[in-house]
Amino acid sequence: MVFDNDIEALNNCDMVVVASYDNSEHHGGSRWESGYAYGIGKKIVVVHFEQDDVSLMIANGCFSNINGLEEFKKIDLNNIEPSKCSLWQT
Numbered sequence: 001m002v003f004d005n006d007i008e009a010l011n012n013c014d015m016v017v018v019a020s021y022d023n024s025e026h027h028g029g030s031r032w033e034s035g036y037a038y039g040i041g042k043k044i045v046v047v048h049f050e051q052d053d054v055s056l057m058i059a060n061g062c063f064s065n066i067n068g069l070e071e072f073k074k075i076d077l078n079n080i081e082p083s084k085c086s087l088w089q090t
Helices: 002-012 025-039 056-060 069-074
Strands: 015-020 043-048 064-067
Touching: 002 025, 015 025, 025 043, 025 056, 043 069, 064 069
Parallel strands: 015 043, 043 064
Antiparallel strands: none
């Protein structure tokens, strides 16, 4: 049921916002959701939190990369611009 609700929400949303706070493998669900959203053409915004590196698949498979919560608070999601990731990608 959780999986089906997740798919329904992803199919019906306009944008997916992903919090990226480390590059460990413990975030498989978020990574899967990002990949699914990318595959169905959703706009993905990644907010990076206090990390030295990021998955190159997450960093390059999104529309915009934001550095931290303070920067995210300043963003108008209706008029967000594309941006590349400045972090080391692995």
